[in-house]
Amino acid sequence: xxxxxxxxxKDVEFDEWSKCLECEVNKRNAECHWYKDIMEIRPNxxxxxxxxxKTQRLIINRLELDDxxxxxxxxxxEKTSGKLTVKELAYEFVxxxxxxxxVVEKQELVLECETNKPLRDNLAIWxxxxxxxxHNPMDGVLIKTTDKVHVLTIYETKMKDHGKYTCTIKxxxxxxxxxxxxxxxxxxxxxxxxxxxxxxxxxxxxxLSKDNCHVTWVKDDEEIKINEEEENRYVITNDARAYRLDIxxxxxxxxxxxxxxxxxxxxxxxxxxxxxxxxxIIPLSDKTCMEATAEFxxxxxxxxxPKVNLIWKCDDEPIDFSNxxxxxxxxxxxxxxVIRDIELSDEKxxxxxxxSGASSRVKSSxxxxxxxxxxxxxxxxxxxxxxxxxxxETVEFECELNKSKWKKTGQTNYI
Numbered sequence: 116x117x118x119x120x121x122x123x124x125k126d127v128e129f130d131e132w133s134k135c136l137e138c139e140v141n142k143r144n145a146e147c148h149w150y151k152d153i154m155e156i157r158p159n160x161x162x163x164x165x166x167x168x169k170t171q172r173l174i175i176n177r178l179e180l181d182d183x184x185x186x187x188x189x190x191x192x193e194k195t196s197g198k199l200t201v202k203e204l205a206y207e208f209v210x211x212x213x214x215x216x217x218v219v220e221k222q223e224l225v226l227e228c229e230t231n232k233p234l235r236d237n238l239a240i241w242x243x244x245x246x247x248x249x250h251n252p253m254d255g256v257l258i259k260t261t262d263k264v265h266v267l268t269i270y271e272t273k274m275k276d277h278g279k280y281t282c283t284i285k286x287x288x289x290x291x292x293x294x295x296x297x298x299x300x301x302x303x304x305x306x307x308x309x310x311x312x313x314x315x316x317x318x319x320x321x322x323l324s325k326d327n328c329h330v331t332w333v334k335d336d337e338e339i340k341i342n343e344e345e346e347n348r349y350v351i352t353n354d355a356r357a358y359r360l361d362i363x364x365x366x367x368x369x370x371x372x373x374x375x376x377x378x379x380x381x382x383x384x385x386x387x388x389x390x391x392x393x394x395x396i397i398p399l400s401d402k403t404c405m406e407a408t409a410e411f412x413x414x415x416x417x418x419x420x421p422k423v424n425l426i427w428k429c430d431d432e433p434i435d436f437s438n439x440x441x442x443x444x445x446x447x448x449x450x451x452x453v454i455r456d457i458e459l460s461d462e463k464x465x466x467x468x469x470x471s472g473a474s475s476r477v478k479s480s481x482x483x484x485x486x487x488x489x490x491x492x493x494x495x496x497x498x499x500x501x502x503x504x505x506x507x508e509t510v511e512f513e514c515e516l517n518k519s520k521w522k523k524t525g526q527t528n529y530i
Contacts, residue, residue: 118140118141118142118193119141120140120141120188120193121139121140121141122137122139123195123197124136124187126199127199127200128199128200129200129201130201130204131202132232133174133176133177133178134174135165136175136186136197136199138171138195139171140169140171141169144166144168145169145190147166147188147189148189149186150189151184151185151186152184161177163176173186179201180201180203182201183201185198186199206230206231206234206284206287207230208229208230208287208288209229210228210229211228211289212226212282212289214290216291217293217295218276218293220273220295221271221273222272223271224267224293225267225268226241226267226280226291227264227265227266227267228264230263232263233263234260234263234265238258238259239260239283240282241267241282241283242280243278243280244278244279255270257270265282267282272295273295278293299378300323300378302322302323302324302382303356304320304321305382306382307384308385308387310387310388310389311365311387311388312391313390314365314420315365315391317361317362317386318359319361319375320359321358322356322357324356326356327353328353330375332360332373332374332375333373333374335372336372339351347363348363348364349361350363365388366388367388367390371385372384372385392477393418393419394477396417397416397417399465399467399480399481401481401483401484402414402481402484403483403484403485404457404484404485405486405488406457406458407456407457408456408457409455410454410455411455411457411483412444412451412452412453414451414454414465414481414483415449416450416467417448421445421447421448423469424469425467427441427466428465428468429463431466440454440456441455452467454483457485459485464483465482466478466479
C-alpha cells in the first residue's frame with residue numbers, strides 16, 4: 116500500500132506561546148522528519164516530536180516571532196508543508212506589583228512582577244516618579260529579568276526612595292507606591308570608659324547611625340547644661356555621625372556616670388578622675404625691700420591647682436598668723452605671704468610647703484633682704500637752731516626724723 120499523507124499540514128496563524136503543527140499519514144507510527152524551510156529540525160527544549168498512531172505532531176514550545184516560517188513533514192518521498200505565522204502577543208502583567216508597600220529606611224526593597232510571556236530583547240523599564248532607574252549594583256540598584264519575572268532591588272533604602280515605582284514593558288505597566296519610614300537611630304560605636312588625670316582634657320565620643328540627631332548629655336542623671344561660668348570648659352559638638360562631649364580642664368568633680376540620650380535609646384560610660392600631683396609653676400624668689408615698708412607682698416608662689424593648704428615658715432619655724440604682722444592671700448592658683456611694718460629683723464629665709472598628702476614634699480624657699488632706712492629729717496618740722504644757756508640749765512632740742520635714732524658726738528642713741 117502506498118504511504119501518503121491523509122491529512123496534510125495547513126497554513127496556520129498562532130499567537131505566541133506553545134503550539135503544535137500536526138498531520139496524518141496512512142501508516143501507524145511512521146518515522147517522519149520535520150523541516151523548517153530547508154533545515155531539518157532536531158528535538159530540543161524548543162521543538163518536540165510526538166507520534167500518536169497515525170498522527171504526527173511538531174510541538175513548538177514558547178512560540179516566538181522568529182518561528183514564523185514554512186514547515187514540512189517528510190516520510191520517505193512523501194511530503195506535506197504548511198506556513199506558520201506567529202502573531203505577537205500583547206504583554207500583560209499576570210502578577211502585578213503591590214499597590215502600596217511600606218519600607219523602613221536602610222532595609223532592602225524588592226519589587227517583583229510577572230508578565231504573560233518572557234522579555235528577551237531587553238530589560239523592563241523601571242521608573243520612580245517618572246524618572247528612569249539605571250541598573251547599577253555599585254549604587255545599590257539591581258534590575259533583573261528572568262524569563263517572565265521582572266525584579267527591581269534597592270539594597271539599602273534611603274528616605275528619598277519614597278515615591279511611585281512603575282515597571283513598563285511596551286504598552287503594559289504596573290505601579291507600586293512606596294512609603295518610607297525613618298529607621299530608628301542606632302549606636303555604631305559606643306561610649307568608652309575613661310580615666311584621666313585632673314587638669315587634663317577629657318573627651319567622650321560615640322558614633323550614631325544618623326547625622327544631625329538631637330542628643331542630650333547627662334551626668335549622674337542630671338542633664339549637662341552649659342552656663343556662662345562653664346561655657347569655656349564644656350564643648351558639645353557633632354561632626355556628621357560622631358557626637359562628642361569635651362571638657363577642656365577636668366576637675367575631680369567631673370568623675371561620674373555620663374550618658375548620651377537620643378530618641379528612645381541611651382548609652383553610658385564611667386569617667387574616673389585621678390588627682391593630679393601638686394606642682395610649683397612659679398616658685399618663691401629672693402626679694403629685697405626697704406626697712407619700714409608698711410606692707411610687703413612680693414613673696415608669692417604659683418601652683419598648678421587652687422585651694423591648696425600651705426604651711427608658711429620663717430627660718431623653718433611655722434609662722435603664727437594670729438600675729439597681725441603676717442597674713443596670706445589666695446587668688447586662684449597664686450598664694451602670697453604678706454609681711455607688714457618691715458624691720459631689719461625680718462631679714463630671714465621664708466618658705467611654703469604643702470600641708471599633707473602625697474604632695475607634702477612640694478616646697479619652695481626664698482630669702483628676704485631688708486635694706487636699712489637712712490635717717491632723714493621730716494621737712495615739715497622746725498630746723499634745729501643754736502642755743503645758749505647757763506650751766507645746769509635744762510636744754511630741749513626738738514626735730515622729727517623718719518626713724519627713732521639720735522646721734523651725739525659720734526654715738527648713736529635710740530629712743
